[in-house]
Amino acid sequence: MATVTLQDIRKSYGPTEVIHGVSIDIADGEFVVLVGPSGCGKSTLLRMVAGLESVTSGTLRIGERVVNDLEPAERDIAMVFQNYALYPHMSVRNNLAYGLKNRGFARAEIDRRVAEAAAMLEIAPYLDRKPGQLSGGQRQRVAMGRALVREPAAFLFDEPLSNLDAKLRIQMRVEIRRLQRRVGTTSLYVTHDQIEALTLADRLVVLNGGVVEQIGTPEEVFDRPATIFVAGFIGTPPMNMVPVDWLRGKGELDAVPAAADVVGIRPDDLDLEAPPGSHLTLPATLELLEPAGAESHLYVRLDGLDQPATVRTQGRPALADGARLALHVRPEALHPFVKATGRRA
Amino acid sequence: MAEPTMVGAGRSGQAAAHLILVLGAVVIAFPIWYVFVASTHSLQTILRPPLPMLPGSEGIANYSEALGGGINRIGGVSVGRLLWNTAFVATAIAVGKILISITSAYAIVFFRFPLRMVFFWLIFITLMLPVEVRILPTYKVMVDLGLIDTYAGLILPLIASATATLLFRQFFMTIPNELLEAARVDGAGPWRFFKDILLPLSATNIAALFVILFIYGWTQYLWPLLVTNSNSMNTIVIALRKMISFADADTPWHLVMVTCVLAILPPILVVVLMQRWFVKGLVETEK
Numbered sequence: 268m269a270t271v272t273l274q275d276i277r278k279s280y281g282p283t284e285v286i287h288g289v290s291i292d293i294a295d296g297e298f299v300v301l302v303g304p305s306g307c308g309k310s311t312l313l314r315m316v317a318g319l320e321s322v323t324s325g326t327l328r329i330g331e332r333v334v335n336d337l338e339p340a341e342r343d344i345a346m347v348f349q350n351y352a353l354y355p356h357m358s359v360r361n362n363l364a365y366g367l368k369n370r371g372f373a374r375a376e377i378d379r380r381v382a383e384a385a386a387m388l389e390i391a392p393y394l395d396r397k398p399g400q401l402s403g404g405q406r407q408r409v410a411m412g413r414a415l416v417r418e419p420a421a422f423l424f425d426e427p428l429s430n431l432d433a434k435l436r437i438q439m440r441v442e443i444r445r446l447q448r449r450v451g452t453t454s455l456y457v458t459h460d461q462i463e464a465l466t467l468a469d470r471l472v473v474l475n476g477g478v479v480e481q482i483g484t485p486e487e488v489f490d491r492p493a494t495i496f497v498a499g500f501i502g503t504p505p506m507n508m509v510p511v512d513w514l515r516g517k518g519e520l521d522a523v524p525a526a527a528d529v530v531g532i533r534p535d536d537l538d539l540e541a542p543p544g545s546h547l548t549l550p551a552t553l554e555l556l557e558p559a560g561a562e563s564h565l566y567v568r569l570d571g572l573d574q575p576a577t578v579r580t581q582g583r584p585a586l587a588d589g590a591r592l593a594l595h596v597r598p599e600a601l602h603p604f605v606k607a608t609g610r611r612a
Numbered sequence: 613m614a615e616p617t618m619v620g621a622g623r624s625g626q627a628a629a630h631l632i633l634v635l636g637a638v639v640i641a642f643p644i645w646y647v648f649v650a651s652t653h654s655l656q657t658i659l660r661p662p663l664p665m666l667p668g669s670e671g672i673a674n675y676s677e678a679l680g681g682g683i684n685r686i687g688g689v690s691v692g693r694l695l696w697n698t699a700f701v702a703t704a705i706a707v708g709k710i711l712i713s714i715t716s717a718y719a720i721v722f723f724r725f726p727l728r729m730v731f732f733w734l735i736f737i738t739l740m741l742p743v744e745v746r747i748l749p750t751y752k753v754m755v756d757l758g759l760i761d762t763y764a765g766l767i768l769p770l771i772a773s774a775t776a777t778l779l780f781r782q783f784f785m786t787i788p789n790e791l792l793e794a795a796r797v798d799g800a801g802p803w804r805f806f807k808d809i810l811l812p813l814s815a816t817n818i819a820a821l822f823v824i825l826f827i828y829g830w831t832q833y834l835w836p837l838l839v840t841n842s843n844s845m846n847t848i849v850i851a852l853r854k855m856i857s858f859a860d861a862d863t864p865w866h867l868v869m870v871t872c873v874l875a876i877l878p879p880i881l882v883v884v885l886m887q888r889w890f891v892k893g894l895v896e897t898e899k
Contacts, residue, residue, distance in 0.1 A: 319793050340799035352790035356812040365808070366798035413798075 269330035269343075269420035270295050271316065271453055276325035278311055278477075286312060286477045288325070293421075296451045298444070302464035303474035304500065310425060312474070313457045317423050318342050329420050340369075345414035346423040350430060351406045353398040359385075359409050360394040363416050377416075384415040387446065404435045411443070415450070422447070424456040428463065440466060461501050465489065473497050491602075495609045498531045498602055504564060506531040506602065507576040509549075513569070518547030519598050527603030527612035534564070534579040536600035539592065547601075549594040551576070558583050567592060644876070651675070651869035658865045670866065678870040686854050687843030691871050694848040699878060701766045701836075701847060702829030708771035709825050710818055717780035718806055722792065732781075739774045743835055754839055765839045766847070770832065776821055783817050784810070819889035827879045848875045 271293040278286035286308045293299045301309040314320040316327065318339035327335050334342045345366075353362050360381060367377045385391040388408040398406055407427060414422055427443070428436045444467055447454050458464055464471055465485040473480040473488060473496075481493040492498035498506045509530050514520060523530060541548070551567040554575065565578040565586075578594060586592075603612040650658055652671035657664070682688035719725075720732050743750070750769045759765030787810070795805045811818075836847045846854065852871050857863045883890070 317793075317797065319796070339793075339797045344797070346794070346797050348790045348794060350788060350790055352788065352794035354791070354794075354809055356809075356815075365795075365800075369799035369804060413794075 269453060270328070271421055271455065272326075272328040273312075273316070274326040274328070276312070276315065276327060277323045278308070278315060278320065279323045284323075284477070286315075286323075289474075289477075289479050291472055291479070291482065293453055293455065296453055298447050298454045298456065298467060298469045299472060300456045300458060300464040300468035300470075301472050301474055302458055302461060302500075303480075305459055307474040308477040309457045309459075309474050313423055313425055313455060316421075316455060317344055317346050343420040344423055345417045345419040345421075346425065347410050347414050347427045349426045351398070351410040353406060353409055353413075355398055358395050358397060359390060359401070359412075362398065362409055363412050366413065366417050380416040380418070381412075384412040387415065387449075388412050403431050404439060407431060407439055411446070415446075418452075420453065422452050422454040422456075424454065426458055427456075428458070429460070436463075443467065461503070465501070471501075473500065475500075491611070492531070493611050495529070495531070495604050495606070498604070502533060504534045504577040504579065506533050507537070508574075508604075509569065509572070509576070511603075513572060514547060514549075517549055518596075519545050520547075520601075522598045523601055523603045524612040526605055529604050529606045531602035531604060532576075532596055532600060533602075534577040536596050537576070537578040538595045539578070539580055539584060541593075541595045542597060544597070546595045546597050549596065551592045551594055553586055553588055553590045553592055555588060556584070556586055565592075567594070569594075647869050647872045651866065651873050653866060655864060655866045658869075674866050674870050678867045678874070683851075683855060683864065683867055683871075686846065686851050689843045689846065689851065691848070691851075691867075691874055693844060694846060694851045694871070695874060695878070697763075697845065698830060698847040698849070698875075700763065701832075702826050702878075704763070704767045705770050705829035705832075706822050706825035708767060709773040709776050710821055712771055713773045713776035714780050714811075714814065714818070717777050717784055718810065720777075721781055721784040722802070722805075735774050735777050738772065739778075743770065747834070747838070751838055759839070761840055761842045761845045763845075766836055766845070769839075770829065770835060773825075776825070779821065780814065780817070783814060787813065816889055816892045819886055819892075823882055823886050823890045826882050830879050 271291075273289055273291045276286060276289045277284060289312060291299065301312060303309045311320055315322050316329075318334070318337060318341075322335045326333055329342055329344065339346075354365065357365065363381045363384060364377045367380065372380075381394070382391070385394055388411060390405060390408050390412060393401060393405060393409075398409065401409065407430075410427065424443070428439055431439060440463055443456075456467060458467075465488075468485055470482060470484055471488045472482050475496050481488055481497045483491075483493075488497060488501055492501060492506075495508070499508075509532060511520070511523060511528050511530055514523075514530060537549075550570040552570070553565055553567050555566040557564040557566065561581065563580055563583050565580065565584075567576050567578055569576055604610065605612045646663075649665065649667050650663060651674055653664065653668035654670045654674075657668060657670075678691040680690060680692065682690045716735065720728060720735075754760055754765045754769065757765075759768070791809065792805065795809055800808060831849060832847065833849055833853075836850050837853075840846055840850065843851070843854075848871065852868065852875060855864065855868050855871065
């Protein structure tokens with residue numbers, strides 16, 4: 268177990284820089300999730316920590332050691348790949364044992380660790396099967412088992428759940444979290460799925476275009492997004508953006524700093540009924556009502572604005588398309604941003 | 613699975629199809645049968661037409677004479693010796709070709725080094741230079757190295773194989789990159805990755821190639837003809853040619869027929885024994 272420290276890490280392919288100086292401190296035993304849209308550099312960053320990509324500049328530490336120029340095998344990390352990358356010709360047992368054999372562990376110690384990991388992941392009945400005979404979920408467990416037996420300083424996960432169907436993904440998500448809590452190994456996890464990120468992480472790192480947009484706990488990132496990008500990326504449906512000028516005269520705006528020129532409002536914070544206390548009231552027209560089980564999504568057009576907005580509400584309001592609405596929002600639910608810098612005001 | 617419906621799938625259609633198949637099989641098998649029959653008769657019977665259609669009684673005598681005794685027309689060398697020569701050369705060519713091509717394909721696919729693509733194209737270009745084209749310089753090299761009438765002289769010039777290298781290259785390129793990365797994280801160096809992961813995954817390809825290359829080595833004619841003078845270093849195909857004289861009466865036809873039968877048996881055996889692997893290697897997609 269160890270800390271993992273990234274200090275002004277940069278990565279260039281030829282003249283093109285793709286990671287523009289990323290610094291992250293991961294505490295011992297912490298579960299950090301790197302999240303961002305595809306092409307944001309999150310996988311590249313993870314692969315640099317693993318040693319599968321070279322570090323162009325900056326300092327990468329695992330524990331006290333600077334590992335910039337070490338081979339992956341020398342970094343004391345274990346990685347879980349998106350497509351599992353199990354050795355297809357080896358039994359599950361040998362898949363788990365291979366890394367230990369290469370490191371010269373004694374037979375008895377290998378057997379002990381494999382048995383322990385197999386019991387923990389409930390794959391003991393399949394130890395003598397080949398990966399081709401296993402289901403997707405079972406293969407995923409074997410891939411995690413291969414990381415687990417190594418008892419490394421850090422786990423690296425590269426979108427490990429994206430090849431599973433939705434139901435299995437939720438189940439494995441819970442299991443990964445439980446497992447990590449149990450063994451307490453420092454973990455770095457890459458995903459583009461914000462639900463996965465919010466549910467798994469002790470801390471989130473939101474990346475965009477090779478730059479860190481925000482680092483914080485899931486609550487901090489969700490409740491106080493640092494940039495317009497984070498506001499739009501975290502949370503479904505995404506946050507609505509409304510110009511401050513349009514809000515003037517619709518209620519109290521004291522909470523919005525003078526520098527802010529755009530305000531974000533989460534779809535959940537737009538109410539169809541007026542809440543008690545001070546609030547803003549926004550006139551709108553319902554364009555489409557989309558029932559989604561226990562909740563409903565309302566696609567509305569705010570009077571005088573071009574872009575549509577989304578409202579999420581519990582139950583199924585009895586409204587026809589084209590209905591006139593008054594949407595209410597409390598002033599503390601407004602997220603003020605400066606459009607020019609993209610940052611929170 | 614339902615039988616695919618085809619034109620003439622009725623009873624009469626099937627009968628016709630079978631008739632044609634049986635005819636084809638007979639036409640192909642007949643010469644081989646004829647050779648086998650001839651190998652079991654005495655020379656006198658063979659030379660006095662018509663030749664019987666059924667095996668005769670001289671089989672055991674003919675085969676033991678050829679295998680043990682030695683044949684005068686080729687300097688008293690036994691067919692046993694010829695079989696050994698050919699089997700050794702064909703196996704060495706097949707194994708050597710596989711060894712060279714799998715390692716060069718490994719280098720080209722999995723390593724980054726200067727002039728990598730130049731080397732790849734150099735190998736590729738040799739496809740245009742079969743043995744026949746480079747036969748004079750190759751022969752000169754063999755003479756200079758003193759390799760005439762040696763196994764090395766029979767084997768070495770035929771070992772380099774661009775085709776096998778390209779086949780292995782294509783196969784290696786289908787191996788997911790993550791597998792290589794997982795092995796790196798698991799502490800496998802280049803040699804371990806080759807031995808523990810690449811070789812086992814290539815097993816079916818290697819088997820298929822072995823069958824093809826063994827037969828290629830077994831049926832070599834031009835090069836063994838040039839590079840061997842001594843009768844005891846002949847391969848079976850060359851010896852067969854040497855046994856036959858222009859004068860019919862000089863030719864020990866019964867022994868020629870025995871040699872023919874013995875010459876086709878090992879390749880057939882290799883194909884039959886390795887057929888399961890061979891087919892698997894050609895159709896396999898599981899990775």
